[in-house]
Amino acid sequence: xxxxxxxxxxxxxxxxxxxxxxxxxxxxxxxxxFWYVQxxxxxxxxxxxxxxGATLVKGINGFEAEFKKSETSFHLTKPSAHMSDxxxxxxxxxxxxxxxxxxxxxxxxxxSP
Amino acid sequence: GAVVxxxxxxxxxxSGTSVKIECRSLDFQATTMFWxxxxxxxxxxxxxxxxxxxxxxxxxGVEKDKFLINHASLTLSTLxxxxxxxxxxxxYICSAGGNTEAFFGQGTRLTVV
Numbered sequence: 001x002x003x004x005x006x007x008x009x010x011x012x013x014x015x016x017x018x019x020x021x022x023x024x025x026x027x028x029x030x031x032x033x034f035w036y037v038q039x040x041x042x043x044x045x046x047x048x049x050x051x052x053g054a055t056l057v058k059g060i061n062g063f064e065a066e067f068k069k070s071e072t073s074f075h076l077t078k079p080s081a082h083m084s085d086x087x088x089x090x091x092x093x094x095x096x097x098x099x100x101x102x103x104x105x106x107x108x109x110x111x112s113p
Numbered sequence: 114g115a116v117v118x119x120x121x122x123x124x125x126x127x128s129g130t131s132v133k134i135e136c137r138s139l140d141f142q143a144t145t146m147f148w149x150x151x152x153x154x155x156x157x158x159x160x161x162x163x164x165x166x167x168x169x170x171x172x173x174g175v176e177k178d179k180f181l182i183n184h185a186s187l188t189l190s191t192l193x194x195x196x197x198x199x200x201x202x203x204x205y206i207c208s209a210g211g212n213t214e215a216f217f218g219q220g221t222r223l224t225v226v
Contacts, residue, residue, distance in 0.1 A: 034214075043119070043206055043219040044157075090156065099145060099210035105156045 002027045002093045004104035012110040019078040021107045023065075023091035026072065033074040034092040034101065035065055044090065050074065061085070086111045116140060117209050119218025126197055126225055134192045134221045136207030142187035143209035148180075151204040151220075160205075163190040197225040 007022040025031055032051050036044040048059025055067040065076045074091060088108050092101040116139040126132050136146055144165045149157040161182055162170040169182035179201075181193040194201055206220045 036217075041123075041204070041220065041222060043217040044208075045217075046214050049214060094215075097210065098213065098215045100147060100159065100162065101208075101215055102159070103149075103157045 002031065002095050002102045004091050004093050004102055006091050006104035006107050008107055009105065010108045010110060012112065013081045014112050015083055016080050019063075019076070019081045019085065019109065021076040021089050021091075021109065023074045023076065023104060024072050025074060025091070025093045027093055027095055029095040032094040032097060033065075033067060034094070035059065035063065035074075035076045036090045036092060036103075038088045038090065038106075047076070047089075081109075081111045083111050083113070085109055117207065117216045117218045119207055119221055121221060122219060123222040124224070126223070128198055128225055129196055131193055131195045132197055132223060134194075134205055134207075134223075136190045136192070136209070136218050138188045138209045138216070141209070141211055143190075144187060146184060146190040146207055146209045147215075148182065148190075148192050149206045149208065151206060153204075157206060160192075163207075165190075194223065197223070199225045201225050 003026045005024045034049045035047040038044050047063050048057045050057045050067045058064045063078045088106050090106045091104040094101050118137045120135045146163040148160045151157045160175045163182045163184040165184045171177045184190040202225045207218045208215045
């Protein structure tokens with residue numbers, strides 16, 4: 001079985017500051033890990049994913065995440081926040097590839113000028 | 114990339130009526146699709162797995178007689194909310210797994226009045 005814990009329902013940063021969104025997972029099999037972004041009343045857009053191989057994964061819009069097996073973590077970072085990054089971010093895990101996903105509770109990123 | 118189209122994007126219906134939501138994979142065949150439900154400011158919860166040509170698999174606690182799923186072709190799955198009540202008001206999102214990622218529809222906002 002898989003589960004995801006996202007620490008912090010809200011994260012506030014200033015424009016230009018570092019973004020760090022935390023995600024810890026639990027999985028009984030080697031996990032596939034994902035970060036999605038959701039804007040109000042819209043579906044989900046994939047930011048990045050980890051399947052196998054390199055543990056530092058780069059995604060769209062300057063985001064990246066590092067898979068740390070020893071810490072069971074997959075934190076999302078971005079060096080410099082933009083106002084357009086304000087949205088809801090979901091971490092997800094799958095033990096079955098790209099099919100059935102288990103989502104965390106989400107973190108709302110607020111970016112102030 | 115692959116596209117999953119969901120229709121309608123929003124719907125308002127009267128209590129006691131039924132509502133059908135369509136999920137189409139536009140440029141790939143999906144033998145399996147997934148239906149999620151998202152309450153305001155909460156995460157996505159998997160409702161059911163839609164299997165082409167066979168019965169859907171429902172998650173624990175989801176009423177299969179209330180949420181009817183039909184997956185009659187490799188590109189179309191439908192979710193029908195039967196005898197809708199205000200507590201069924203929610204954001205419903207479908208997804209289909211491709212070879213490299215899961216693709217999500219844009220979601221349907223259902224409001225039952």
